[in-house]
Amino acid sequence: MSALPHSGEARTPAAVARVEQARLARPNGWWGMAIFVATEATLFGTIIGTYFYLRFNNLHWPPPGVPEPKVTLPLVLTGLLVLSSIPVQLAVNAASRGLLTRARVALLLALVVQAGYLGMQIHLFVHDVHEFPPSGSAYSSIYFTMLGAHHLHVFVGVLLSAWILLRTATGLTGYRMNGLRATAFYWHFVNVLALCVLGTQLSPLA
Amino acid sequence: MATTITEPAAQRVERLERIWVEPRGLWGWLTTTDHKRIGLLYFFTTLAFFGAGGIEALLIRTQLAQPNERVLSPETYDQLMTMHGVTMIFLFVIPISTGAFGNYLIPLMIGARDMAFPRMNALSYWLFLASGLFMYASVFMHAAPNAGWFDYVPLALKQYNPGRNIDFYALGLIFNGVSTTAAAINFIVTIFKLRAPGMSMNRMPLFCFAMLAVSLSLIFALPSLTIDLVYLELQRTLGFHFFDVAHGGDPLLWQHLFWLFGHPEVYIIILPAFGIATSIIPTFSKRKMIAFPLVALAELLVAFIGFGVWAHHMFATGLPTITLVFFAAASMMVVIPSTIQVFAWTVTVALGRPEFKTPLLFIGGFIVFFVLGGLSGIMFAAIPFDQATTDTYFVVAHFHFIIFGAAVFPILGGMYYWFPKVTGRLYNEGLAKLSFWLTFVGTAVTFFPMHILGLLGMTRRVYTYPSSLGWGAYNLSETIGAFILTAGLLLIFGNLAYSRFRGAPAGRDPFFGGTLEWATSSPPPPYNFPVIPTVRSAYPNWDAEDREADVRRLERGELVLDEGHETPASTVVDAVPDEVLEMPAESPWPLAVAVCTGLLFIMLLTQHYAVAGVFAGLALLCVAGWHAKEPVET
Numbered sequence: 001m002s003a004l005p006h007s008g009e010a011r012t013p014a015a016v017a018r019v020e021q022a023r024l025a026r027p028n029g030w031w032g033m034a035i036f037v038a039t040e041a042t043l044f045g046t047i048i049g050t051y052f053y054l055r056f057n058n059l060h061w062p063p064p065g066v067p068e069p070k071v072t073l074p075l076v077l078t079g080l081l082v083l084s085s086i087p088v089q090l091a092v093n094a095a096s097r098g099l100l101t102r103a104r105v106a107l108l109l110a111l112v113v114q115a116g117y118l119g120m121q122i123h124l125f126v127h128d129v130h131e132f133p134p135s136g137s138a139y140s141s142i143y144f145t146m147l148g149a150h151h152l153h154v155f156v157g158v159l160l161s162a163w164i165l166l167r168t169a170t171g172l173t174g175y176r177m178n179g180l181r182a183t184a185f186y187w188h189f190v191n192v193l194a195l196c197v198l199g200t201q202l203s204p205l206a
Numbered sequence: 207m208a209t210t211i212t213e214p215a216a217q218r219v220e221r222l223e224r225i226w227v228e229p230r231g232l233w234g235w236l237t238t239t240d241h242k243r244i245g246l247l248y249f250f251t252t253l254a255f256f257g258a259g260g261i262e263a264l265l266i267r268t269q270l271a272q273p274n275e276r277v278l279s280p281e282t283y284d285q286l287m288t289m290h291g292v293t294m295i296f297l298f299v300i301p302i303s304t305g306a307f308g309n310y311l312i313p314l315m316i317g318a319r320d321m322a323f324p325r326m327n328a329l330s331y332w333l334f335l336a337s338g339l340f341m342y343a344s345v346f347m348h349a350a351p352n353a354g355w356f357d358y359v360p361l362a363l364k365q366y367n368p369g370r371n372i373d374f375y376a377l378g379l380i381f382n383g384v385s386t387t388a389a390a391i392n393f394i395v396t397i398f399k400l401r402a403p404g405m406s407m408n409r410m411p412l413f414c415f416a417m418l419a420v421s422l423s424l425i426f427a428l429p430s431l432t433i434d435l436v437y438l439e440l441q442r443t444l445g446f447h448f449f450d451v452a453h454g455g456d457p458l459l460w461q462h463l464f465w466l467f468g469h470p471e472v473y474i475i476i477l478p479a480f481g482i483a484t485s486i487i488p489t490f491s492k493r494k495m496i497a498f499p500l501v502a503l504a505e506l507l508v509a510f511i512g513f514g515v516w517a518h519h520m521f522a523t524g525l526p527t528i529t530l531v532f533f534a535a536a537s538m539m540v541v542i543p544s545t546i547q548v549f550a551w552t553v554t555v556a557l558g559r560p561e562f563k564t565p566l567l568f569i570g571g572f573i574v575f576f577v578l579g580g581l582s583g584i585m586f587a588a589i590p591f592d593q594a595t596t597d598t599y600f601v602v603a604h605f606h607f608i609i610f611g612a613a614v615f616p617i618l619g620g621m622y623y624w625f626p627k628v629t630g631r632l633y634n635e636g637l638a639k640l641s642f643w644l645t646f647v648g649t650a651v652t653f654f655p656m657h658i659l660g661l662l663g664m665t666r667r668v669y670t671y672p673s674s675l676g677w678g679a680y681n682l683s684e685t686i687g688a689f690i691l692t693a694g695l696l697l698i699f700g701n702l703a704y705s706r707f708r709g710a711p712a713g714r715d716p717f718f719g720g721t722l723e724w725a726t727s728s729p730p731p732p733y734n735f736p737v738i739p740t741v742r743s744a745y746p747n748w749d750a751e752d753r754e755a756d757v758r759r760l761e762r763g764e765l766v767l768d769e770g771h772e773t774p775a776s777t778v779v780d781a782v783p784d785e786v787l788e789m790p791a792e793s794p795w796p797l798a799v800a801v802c803t804g805l806l807f808i809m810l811l812t813q814h815y816a817v818a819g820v821f822a823g824l825a826l827l828c829v830a831g832w833h834a835k836e837p838v839e840t
Contacts, residue, residue, distance in 0.1 A: 004785055028775060038426070057456050
């Protein structure tokens with residue numbers, strides 16, 4: 001009846017591409033994710049704020065007996081993680097032009113990097129917990145809280161990517177396209193966070 | 207001839223009825239995604255918590271009525287005092303103004319058929335209910351939170367508070383915060399994206415501006431409370447160190463993070479009141495709000511400045527003077543947007559032809575208490591005065607004038623104002639006026655003497671006091687006031703409950719309101735509007751031509767969207783129609799997610815972490831089930 005596009009009725013990659021072209025503003029799902037990211041960013045802002053608040057309250061940071069943070073491995077891992085933003089964005093661009101196969105391959109590549117990163121980080125985390133448990137000092141408490149919070153966000157990102165990959169296995173729809181956009185937005189955010197967290201984590205070396 | 211023209215319109219409305227109708231009975235309420243029904247669920251739930259918080263207040267006042275009373279034990283007093291604060295803030299004022307008023311009214315005011323994320327809206331409600339029940343379970347186990355509503359460490363740490371009391375507080379408020387965050391995201395996206403064609407930002411009702419400011423504040427304020435509570439739980443249960451000096455922590459960290467949330471929170475409480483005031487004043491003054499853009503900006507500015515004033519709650523903690531001065535100056539700045547609004551409200555009434563019906567009376571009471579409470583608020587920005595009166599009843603007097611007198615009065619006025627819209631019936635005006643005066647006098651008699659007691663040196667949170675100090679008469683007056691206030695409140699609810707069944711029919715628009723909720727029938731149909739209205743001013747219901755055009759568009763079938771469960775989305779600033787959205791219909795998944803999340807928090811409380819993980823997994827599976835079916839497939 002109305003001349004306005006019905007994004008929900010786009011059931012093929014070509015139809016999705018047409019809706020993506022016609023739309024003036026970003027979809028609701030993108031906005032919902034953007035505001036969610038704003039609140040999550042604030043959460044990490046307070047965590048990093050706490051880190052420096054406690055640091056300025058302590059003469060020795062890290063305290064005696066706690067090793068200085070490792071540099072090489074976290075740096076390499078974070079670099080890899082941040083690079084995974086590229087295939088994620090390629091997936092969005094491909095899908096919005098109706099190129100579903102290309103989008104799925106890019107998404108799969110990103111997912112492998114994310115999952116590998118998470119596995120390595122969990123391994124490191126467990127190793128560190130044994131070396132200097134969080135109940136030892138304020139330094140180790142905020143160190144593990146900050147890293148744990150970020151790993152949790154990576155985990156959520158892995159779940160989101162896996163879910164979208166699974167859903168697009170049976171085709172692309174307007175609904176799934178919005179989901180992909182939101183997931184990509186979240187993923188870029190997690191990567192920016194990774195840099196902030198890494199900087200904070202390595203700050204005692206400066 | 208006329209019938210052949212209108213017949214297609216009737217058929218379209220019938221089709222809309224068929225598409226939007228929800229299942230009847232209990233299952234319908236459990237699975238509903240209709241923002242109006244969710245608003246009503248919020249309304250009745252928050253009223254139940256208001257009742258609980260009110261009973262706690264009456265018990266406190268009874269204990270304090272005379273010196274050396276022994277009605278309550280000190281332990282019980284601590285729990286009731288803490289639960290009174292937690293309930294009124296987290297389970298009553300915020301959820302009733304956002305969850306009930308915001309949910310019911312925002313889509314109606316912006317001409318939409320539902321919220322942007324209807325199922326997440328239902329999820330917000332069920333999570334809110336579950337978190338409230340979670341916290342109230344503690345009362346029945348006689349282990350309610352007992353360290354005051356701001357729960358200062360070290361009192362809240364395990365060694366000084368070994369029971370589960372504080373764990374109920376910390377986990378309950380994290381839980382509650384999840385619900386509130388989801389609701390805030392939903393409000394913002396709804397306000398940004400679902401406004402009717404033509405309702406550009408500058409034509410949006412001031413109520414929606416206030417709700418936008420509230421939601422943005424919540425988005426940026428809640429995380430610091432959440433993380434503070436996470437730190438507290440980690441320290442209490444797993445032995446982390448954030449707040450104890452011996453291991454490099456700092457007890458003031460708790461206060462900084464708490465008030466970084468807590469002060470924006472105060473404006474989160476008061477902003478919906480501003481929104482309700484700016485809805486009621488134009489209607490009963492029969493003119494548009496003066497300085498409309500300034501009032502809109504002032505609402506947003508109050509929310510913004512609220513983030514820069516938190517340390518004025520900490521003037522007595524020994525922070526450096528330079529810090530104190532900064533926060534004192536920032537606190538005084540709040541006067542500017544507040545005064546803009548006070549003048550705009552009063553001058554609008556003065557320049558209009560005011561008709562002092564009950565809703566406007568409540569707004570009058572609101573302005574009186576807001577100015578009085580505001581004046582005592584500015585006094586706290588003066589550092590030496592604050593240091594002398596901190597933790598006395600002077601503070602209690604100030605924030606009760608603001609939180610009860612200023613924040614709750616518009617909520618009560620709003621209940622009368624929108625009652626005809628929600629029920630289709632009119633309340634009894636004579637009894638309503640009596641209820642206003644009882645409530646007004648009760649509030650003044652209860653909270654005014656607290657100023658004097660504070661200056662005499664009565665400290666907060668004491669469960670009794672000796673007779674030699676001469677505080678008995680003031681305290682007795684407060685207790686009498688509390689019972690007058692209760693009578694006024696009971697009269698309000700009695701009036702509304704009676705009128706719900708016996709009131710005269712209200713019709714579509716009994717007060718000639720200017721915003722779009724009055725353009726549809728009372729109560730509104732499930733699809734809100736038979737045709738999506740188009741808007742050319744901030745008071746679209748006063749644009750008679752546009753509303754007549756709606757009728758003709760319904761006949762032509764233009765923007766009726768009767769082919770599915772649909773609502774239009776528009777651009778963020780100019781509200782140019784952009785696409786038609788297929789809205790999800792009723793769903794059992796939000797309730798399932800909330801149940802799993804509730805069980806997750808119970809397991810965290812009892813420290814069964816593996817079982818908690820299982821429930822987290824189940825909650826995720828429910829989220830997957832929720833998203834497995836797309837709206838269009840239904």
